Amino acid sequence: MRWKVAPGRFLTGDRGWMPRWRFQPLTNVEDALKLVNTAGATLVLTISADGSCAAAATKAERTGRASCASVATSITVAISRAIGLEVSDGVAPSASGKSVRRTSEGQPQ
Numbered sequence: 035m036r037w038k039v040a041p042g043r044f045l046t047g048d049r050g051w052m053p054r055w056r057f058q059p060l061t062n063v064e065d066a067l068k069l070v071n072t073a074g075a076t077l078v079l080t081i082s083a084d085g086s087c088a089a090a091a092t093k094a095e096r097t098g099r100a101s102c103a104s105v106a107t108s109i110t111v112a113i114s115r116a117i118g119l120e121v122s123d124g125v126a127p128s129a130s131g132k133s134v135r136r137t138s139e140g141q142p143q
Contacts, residue, residue, distance in 0.1 A: 039138065075116055
C-alpha cells in the first residue's frame with residue numbers, strides 16, 4: 035500500500051492520513067481485501083457449512099494458507115504468509131504486533 039506509519043495513524047500519501055483504528059484487516063473483510071488487491075495476489079476462499087473459513091493467497095510462486103473462524107482474519111493471515119511474513123496460527127486481532135516477524139532472508143514475515 036506504500037503507506038508510512040506515524041504515531042496513531044497511517045500516512046497514505048498525497049498529504050492524506052488515516053487513524054490506525056480505522057484500518058482493521060483482521061476484523062474487516064473490506065480492509066483484508068484491500069491487502070489482497072494491493073499485493074496483486076490471487077485469493078481462493080472456502081467457507082464450510084459449519085461456518086469455518088479457509089483462505090489460500092498466491093503471490094508470485096509463494097502460497098499462504100490460513101484457516102480461522104473469521105473470514106477477514108483468514109484472508110489477512112493468508113496474504114501475510116504469501117508475501118513472506120511468519121504469522122502464528124493463533125493470531126488474534128491486537129495492537130501488540132508480536133505475532134508477526136521478519137524471516138532470515140530479509141523478507142518481511
